[in-house]
Amino acid sequence: MDLQVLLVATDFSECAAAAFQMAKKLAHRFHAKIILLHVINQRLVEQMSSHLQVEPDTLMPEFRERSQQQLSEFLQRVEPGNLEVESMVVVGLPFKEIAVMARDLEVDLVIMGGYGRGGRGPIEELFFGSTAEKVVRLLPCPVLCVPLPAIREQGAA
Numbered sequence: 148m149d150l151q152v153l154l155v156a157t158d159f160s161e162c163a164a165a166a167f168q169m170a171k172k173l174a175h176r177f178h179a180k181i182i183l184l185h186v187i188n189q190r191l192v193e194q195m196s197s198h199l200q201v202e203p204d205t206l207m208p209e210f211r212e213r214s215q216q217q218l219s220e221f222l223q224r225v226e227p228g229n230l231e232v233e234s235m236v237v238v239g240l241p242f243k244e245i246a247v248m249a250r251d252l253e254v255d256l257v258i259m260g261g262y263g264r265g266g267r268g269p270i271e272e273l274f275f276g277s278t279a280e281k282v283v284r285l286l287p288c289p290v291l292c293v294p295l296p297a298i299r300e301q302g303a304a
Contacts, residue, residue: 150177154254156184156245156282159217162260166293167225170258174230179255183222183234184248185214186241211236242281249286257286261294 155170157163167183174181187210196203214236222232237244249257259282283290 150174150179150255152182152252152254153179154182154184154245154249154252154257156186156241156257156259157218157221158185158241158260159221160260162293164221164225164260166258166260166291167221167227169291169293171225171227171230173256173258180231180233181227182248182252182254183218183232184245185218185234185236186244187211187214187236187238188241189239192238207238210238242285245282246285249282249288254288257282257288257290259290259292261292 150173153170153174155163155167157167167181170181173179187207192203192206192210196206199206218234218236222234235248237248239247245257245259248254283292
């Protein structure tokens with residue numbers, strides 16, 4: 148398998164950090180580029196705009212600025228070293244945007260945490276599935292889901 152471009156989807160959670168650590172190992176081994184992607188959840192923006200009774204577009208600059216700041220903080224936390232890392236922020240439904248970006252950027256592998264910042268919501272997973280599961284269903288390229296416990300065990304070994 149030749150890996151040149153890795154896409155790491157992040158919601159800035161501990162599980163996403165574990166996925167980035169796995170991406171670092173693969174990027175070193177294959178001399179690959181990492182694209183770090185954060186998706187601003189369109190539904191969250193719509194809910195917030197409805198609650199505040201403003202147009203969604205008026206909230207976007209603040210959402211984007213905060214996301215860029217969180218991306219910078221995330222990168223400091225996961226210490227990419229001398230790897231080539233490009234970061235991106237897009238708006239939409241996370242599973243759809245991850246799939247679209249992976250296709251458009253012609254990535255070789257998508258790496259993401261097994262679950263995100265919200266944890267494992269049994270009701271949501273029962274009816275809708277996790278973001279990772281939806282991405283796996285949509286993409287023709289491989290998707291590596293990194294569960295947090297596996298990283299902890301690997302680090303202890």
